[in-house]
Amino acid sequence: MVTRSWLFDAMIYMYALSLLFYFSDFANASRSAKRMGTGLLLFVWVLQTAYLAMSLYGHLTQWAFVRSDVIFMFSWLIVTISLIINRFFRIELFVFFVNVLGFAILALNIFGNPHVVPIRSAWEVNDELLFIHISLAIGSYAAFSIAAIFSGMYVFLHNQLKTKNFSQAVMRLPSLEKIEHYTYLSVIIGGPLLLMALSLGVVWVFLEGDRNLLLDPKVINSFFVLAAYAFYLFQHKSMRISGKKLAVWNLAAFCIVVLNFVVSNLVSDFHGWIWS
The missing domain is CATH 1.20.1440 (de novo design (two linked rop proteins))
Incomplete structure (x- = not known):
C-alpha cells in the first residue's frame, strides 16, 4: 500500500x-x-x-x-x-x-x-527525515540562544544591582526572577527538541547503514550539549540551585553549543555542508 x-x-x-x-x-x-x-x-x-x-x-x-x-x-x-x-x-x-x-x-x-x-517528488524519503531532523535541531539551537541571552542579562543585572548601579538600562530590564523564569522556559523547549533531533539523527544513521557515523565529532559533541542542559535542568529542578550560579552554568552550556556548531562542523565527515 x-x-x-x-x-x-x-x-x-x-x-x-x-x-x-x-x-x-x-x-x-x-x-x-x-x-x-x-x-x-x-x-x-x-x-x-x-x-x-x-x-x-x-x-x-x-x-x-x-x-x-x-x-x-x-x-x-x-x-x-x-x-x-x-x-x-x-x-x-x-x-x-x-x-x-x-x-x-x-x-x-x-x-x-x-x-x-515523499511529499516532494524530487526528494527521497530519507531527505524528509533529514529535513525534520534539521528543523528540530535548529529550533533547539534557537531556544538555547535565547536562554543564553537571558542568562547574560541576568548576570549583568545581578552585578549592577550588587554594586547599586541603578542606571536607566538597569531600570528597563525585567526582574531577576522573570529573567530566570524565561531562561528556564527556553531550556525546557530547547532540550526536548535537541533530544528528538538526535533520536531522528540516529534513525537516519541506522537507515544509511553506516554505524561509524555515530562516532562523528558533531554527533558526539551534540550529546555533550544535551548532557550540559540536562544538568542545568537537574540543578534547577532537583538541587534547587538558582541565581547567578545557574545563569553562569547556562552560559557555559551555550559555549558548548557554539563549539558544536563551529568547531565540530569543521571536522565533521557529514555536517560540512553547513559551511558550503
Missing part, C-alpha cells in the same frame, strides 16, 4: 509537539500542558490506529506481517501503554522517555518503509 508521507509527517510533528508539552508538564507541573500533550498524543494514536487497521485489513489474505507492520504495531503499543500510564499514574518523566523511544521507532518505521512516497 503506497502512502503519501504527509500523513506520517503529521504524526511526527504532532508527536514532537506532544513531547514538548509532556516535558513542560514535568518541569512545571502544568495541568494545561499535560492536557495538551495528552490530547495531541491521543490524536497521534487515532491516526496510528486508523492506518494500522487499514494496513492489517490489506493483509487479511496473508499469514505473515511485513517488517514495517511489526515496527508500526510496536510504536502503536508504546503510545497505547503511555496513554494508559498517563491516565492512571503520575510518572510524567517515565511517560516522556517512553514516548521519546516511541517517537524514534515511529520515525524508523516511516522513513524505512519503501512504500512511503
Whole structure:
C-alpha cells in the first residue's frame, strides 16, 4: 500500500509537539500542558490506529506481517501503554522517555518503509527525515540562544544591582526572577527538541547503514550539549540551585553549543555542508 508521507509527517510533528508539552508538564507541573500533550498524543494514536487497521485489513489474505507492520504495531503499543500510564499514574518523566523511544521507532518505521512516497517528488524519503531532523535541531539551537541571552542579562543585572548601579538600562530590564523564569522556559523547549533531533539523527544513521557515523565529532559533541542542559535542568529542578550560579552554568552550556556548531562542523565527515 503506497502512502503519501504527509500523513506520517503529521504524526511526527504532532508527536514532537506532544513531547514538548509532556516535558513542560514535568518541569512545571502544568495541568494545561499535560492536557495538551495528552490530547495531541491521543490524536497521534487515532491516526496510528486508523492506518494500522487499514494496513492489517490489506493483509487479511496473508499469514505473515511485513517488517514495517511489526515496527508500526510496536510504536502503536508504546503510545497505547503511555496513554494508559498517563491516565492512571503520575510518572510524567517515565511517560516522556517512553514516548521519546516511541517517537524514534515511529520515525524508523516511516522513513524505512519503501512504500512511503515523499511529499516532494524530487526528494527521497530519507531527505524528509533529514529535513525534520534539521528543523528540530535548529529550533533547539534557537531556544538555547535565547536562554543564553537571558542568562547574560541576568548576570549583568545581578552585578549592577550588587554594586547599586541603578542606571536607566538597569531600570528597563525585567526582574531577576522573570529573567530566570524565561531562561528556564527556553531550556525546557530547547532540550526536548535537541533530544528528538538526535533520536531522528540516529534513525537516519541506522537507515544509511553506516554505524561509524555515530562516532562523528558533531554527533558526539551534540550529546555533550544535551548532557550540559540536562544538568542545568537537574540543578534547577532537583538541587534547587538558582541565581547567578545557574545563569553562569547556562552560559557555559551555550559555549558548548557554539563549539558544536563551529568547531565540530569543521571536522565533521557529514555536517560540512553547513559551511558550503
